[in-house]
Amino acid sequence: MSEVQFRKVHRATPLLRIWTLLLAVLAAFILNVNASAVAFVWGLINGEHTLALVPMLLTIGGVLLAGVLIWGLTKIWWNAVGFRITAEEVQLKRGVVSKDLRTARFDRIQAVDLVESFIARIFRLAEVRVETAGGSDSAINIGFLKKHEAEALKRELLDASQYPSRTPAQGLREEEAVEDDVDKQFLVPKIPVQRTIASTLLSLTTIVAVLGAIIFFFTPLGISAALPFLVGIVPPVWNLIDKSWQFNAELHDDRLNVSYGLANRRKQAIPLERIHAVKLKQPLLWRLVGWWTVTVTVVGYGDTTQGGTSKILPVGSKELALKVLEAVSPLSREDIATAADPARISQPNYAPPEAARFLTPVDRTRQGVTLIGAQPHAVVLHEGRFVPRMAVIETSHIQELTLKHGPIQRTLGLSTVVLDLVAGPVSMSASDLGAADGKELLDILRRRQLPALESTPLEQNSLD
Known part of the structure; x- marks a missing residue:
C-alpha cells in the first residue's frame, strides 16, 4: 500500500x-x-x-x-507546510530550516474546532484546530483551507476519533450518507442579540469600564491617564459579546456542537465524555432578570482555548441552565430536582459548622457538599449568597484530593477538602468543614471508582 x-x-x-x-x-x-x-x-x-x-x-x-x-x-x-491523515493519526509538518512534525492519534483527540477568524471569513477560509489530551499547548492548527474543505476535514477527524477502528474515509462516507437524516437536538437555541447585549451591560466588567471612563474623562486626569485603563478593560467586555454572539448548541449523538462569534466565528465539537466538571453561576445583576451561565472543564482545553469558549451557555434562564446540566453532567433529572438547585442548597451531606461563621459570615449557610448515590458517583458543591455558584463533577474524574488546615482553621477545628481536577475554568473545594467532616469526606472520596489506565505505543513518524 x-x-x-x-x-x-x-x-x-x-x-x-x-x-x-x-x-x-x-x-x-x-x-x-x-x-x-x-x-x-x-x-x-x-x-x-x-x-x-x-x-x-x-x-x-x-x-x-x-x-x-x-x-x-x-x-x-x-x-514546507502540509498535513495528512493516516489510519491511526493526523500529522502536520512545517518548518523551512528546522523541520517539525506534530501528530495526534485519533484515540487521543479531545475535540475538533472549526475557526473562522475575521480576515479568513473575508476570503471564505477556515482553520481546523485539533485539541489533544496533552493540554492547550499540544493543539494542532491545520489551516487555512477553503471553508467546505475545512468542514469536511473536521467531520473526517471527528468520525475517526469516535470510531478509531474504521478508516477516516469510511467514516466520512458513512456520516455524509446519513447527515441529512440526522435529527439534531438543539440544546441551546440561538441566543438573541438583545439578550447578549443586555447581559453584557449588566456585567460587572462593563459597569467598571463605564464608571472608569466617566471618572477619567470628566476629571483632571484626562485621556492620557484613561488610555491604559481602557486598553485593559475593553478586551474583556468585547470578549463577553464575541463569545455569546448568536451562540447555539446542539447535541449530535454523544457530541456537543457549539457555534458562536461576531468577528471570529467558531464551531466547536466537544465529546460529552471529555467534559469533566460543570459550573452554574448567576452574576449579581443577572439576578434581576433570572439569567445563569454554564461553564465546563474539557479535557485537553486547559485554562485557555486560544479564542475558544468553555461556556456552553453564555446566558440563559435557570430552566435552560438545568437542561444543559442534565445533558452534560452525571446527574439525572431526579438528582437535579432533589439536590442540585443552583439557587439554594437543600439537604447537604456536609456543611460548615457554626464555628465557621468567623471565616465566612456572609454565605456560610449557602455552602455545602452533596454526595449523589449510596456509593457516591457525583459530587455537588454549593457556595455564594450574592453570586450563587454550583459545581458538579463525577467522582471518577477527580484527579487528587487534598485536606488542608490553615492556622485559623486549626484553631476553630475546621478543614478544607480540595478536589484537584484537570486544568480548566472549574475549580472545586469544600471549604471550612468541621475537622471530622473533612476527614470523613476525604475517606469517602478516596474510595471512588477510578477509570482504567490506557497506554499508547510510541511510533516513528517520517517527514517525507
Whole structure:
C-alpha cells in the first residue's frame, strides 16, 4: 500500500498569518504616498513642480517588486507546510530550516474546532484546530483551507476519533450518507442579540469600564491617564459579546456542537465524555432578570482555548441552565430536582459548622457538599449568597484530593477538602468543614471508582 501523501493548505495561508503586519505596512505606505501625492499635485497646479515620470515609475516598480518578493518568500514557507491523515493519526509538518512534525492519534483527540477568524471569513477560509489530551499547548492548527474543505476535514477527524477502528474515509462516507437524516437536538437555541447585549451591560466588567471612563474623562486626569485603563478593560467586555454572539448548541449523538462569534466565528465539537466538571453561576445583576451561565472543564482545553469558549451557555434562564446540566453532567433529572438547585442548597451531606461563621459570615449557610448515590458517583458543591455558584463533577474524574488546615482553621477545628481536577475554568473545594467532616469526606472520596489506565505505543513518524 502506498504511503499517504501530505496535503497542502491554502496558498494565502502565509499572508493570513502575518496580515496585521502587512496591513500596518500598507497603511503607513498609503499615508505617506497620499501626503506626498497631494503636495505634488498642489505643486503642479501652482507651477512649482513639473511632471516627473521617472520617480513615479520607480515608486510603482518598487511596490510591484516588494509584492513579488513577499509572494516568493511566502511560497517557500507554504511549500514546507502540509498535513495528512493516516489510519491511526493526523500529522502536520512545517518548518523551512528546522523541520517539525506534530501528530495526534485519533484515540487521543479531545475535540475538533472549526475557526473562522475575521480576515479568513473575508476570503471564505477556515482553520481546523485539533485539541489533544496533552493540554492547550499540544493543539494542532491545520489551516487555512477553503471553508467546505475545512468542514469536511473536521467531520473526517471527528468520525475517526469516535470510531478509531474504521478508516477516516469510511467514516466520512458513512456520516455524509446519513447527515441529512440526522435529527439534531438543539440544546441551546440561538441566543438573541438583545439578550447578549443586555447581559453584557449588566456585567460587572462593563459597569467598571463605564464608571472608569466617566471618572477619567470628566476629571483632571484626562485621556492620557484613561488610555491604559481602557486598553485593559475593553478586551474583556468585547470578549463577553464575541463569545455569546448568536451562540447555539446542539447535541449530535454523544457530541456537543457549539457555534458562536461576531468577528471570529467558531464551531466547536466537544465529546460529552471529555467534559469533566460543570459550573452554574448567576452574576449579581443577572439576578434581576433570572439569567445563569454554564461553564465546563474539557479535557485537553486547559485554562485557555486560544479564542475558544468553555461556556456552553453564555446566558440563559435557570430552566435552560438545568437542561444543559442534565445533558452534560452525571446527574439525572431526579438528582437535579432533589439536590442540585443552583439557587439554594437543600439537604447537604456536609456543611460548615457554626464555628465557621468567623471565616465566612456572609454565605456560610449557602455552602455545602452533596454526595449523589449510596456509593457516591457525583459530587455537588454549593457556595455564594450574592453570586450563587454550583459545581458538579463525577467522582471518577477527580484527579487528587487534598485536606488542608490553615492556622485559623486549626484553631476553630475546621478543614478544607480540595478536589484537584484537570486544568480548566472549574475549580472545586469544600471549604471550612468541621475537622471530622473533612476527614470523613476525604475517606469517602478516596474510595471512588477510578477509570482504567490506557497506554499508547510510541511510533516513528517520517517527514517525507
